[in-house]
Amino acid sequence: VPDEHSPASEKRQRGRPPTRAKPRGHPGLPLELVGGLAPVQRNILMAAHDLLLERGYRALTLEGVALEAGETVGTVKKYFVSKAGLVEMLVDSLAHDTWLKVVATVESLPPGPERIHAYITAMRDVFVETEETLALFNVFPYAMRLPDLRPRLAALYRWYRELVLEKSGILALVPSGIVLTDEEAEALAGVIMAALDGLSLQAALDPEGFDVDAAIDMLDRMVRSAVAV
């Protein structure tokens, strides 16, 4: 079916090159640094998180966050400089806490189906039904519109995809060349992140009517079958 393949490969040129680049690491603050934040910084970020969730992105002003945190505007400015700085650090710190929990759960397992199962199951708890992800949904519309914020979120999602591959153990299965090519592994990481985001949305919109556990089970099964020889 040559007709099917030629437009697809033409389209692919617009996307990433077929060979996977070296892991880029965290686009902003290294994870260790987020973990080492001063209590006053953590307090301000928690206040920003609550404000974002309860009243949305527009309510996230330096003044509003200072009031919510019980700090002065001067203190908030000292640590985060601007609203943009605050938003960047906030999305970094949301990711940080989530991924640390996943690492603790799955990193000791050898790469393979069991580790993938443990990873997807852990992601359900730390990512799919959490306030952190709902907070992120408040940032997305602005990230799509604001030229300064969008590349920052794009970089965060590239890093998320790297982490998915590494923590799930899928990356360790790739070099054999039997299971997945580099390009397929990247695509799989995109689908996993996408499904987790989208399930988070459906669970938040319909907590009584949507069976998120059954959907996570199905995703787990689909990912394991995608890496099966």
Next chain:
Amino acid sequence: VPDEHSPASEKRQRGRPPTRAKPRGHPGLPLELVGGLAPVQRNILMAAHDLLLERGYRALTLEGVALEAGETVGTVKKYFVSKAGLVEMLVDSLAHDTWLKVVATVESLPPGPERIHAYITAMRDVFVETEETLALFNVFPYAMRLPDLRPRLAALYRWYRELVLEKSGILALVPSGIVLTDEEAEALAGVIMAALDGLSLQAALDPEGFDVDAAIDMLDRMVRSAVAV
């Protein structure tokens, strides 16, 4: 592994019952009615869509939409009553146009792997990289916070999941009982919708760096393997 199964079945009680209910049909306006909207209504909805995309949910006032559409506020009120009425009709009409295009592409194919492939590929064009989906992302944060809007979006997503099963031909594969149970089919529909939403997000955040075609190929492959005997 009885330890694994007992908490899972406990959790599942919070979700949907294991047997799938009858298709509920569209939660609001029937598709035929959206298609039969008067030109003035379509004009107002297009203005609302543009406003939502360019300036966000808060800019979506009856006055703002009237100005954008070149209509009087009285006309907008006459057809849509309130902001809530306008938002509901808007999300219905976004879905309407999208699904009609998918129906035209795949409905003539017999249920099976080829139809699933055609369906997922069509969804890439009409759903993943479209302004309609980006417009919806502007509504989500408010749907999560506003008690009147949330159930409406929840109902819309239930209907989306029904449509996924029906239009992809997966629903027609279920009665045999060999391929998927009703519950698994529901879960699969949730994962497909979730992945499409999430891929839409990653493509919008990172149009140069994210290879959405490769991700759609991978999703297609994963869905086909999930229904394979």
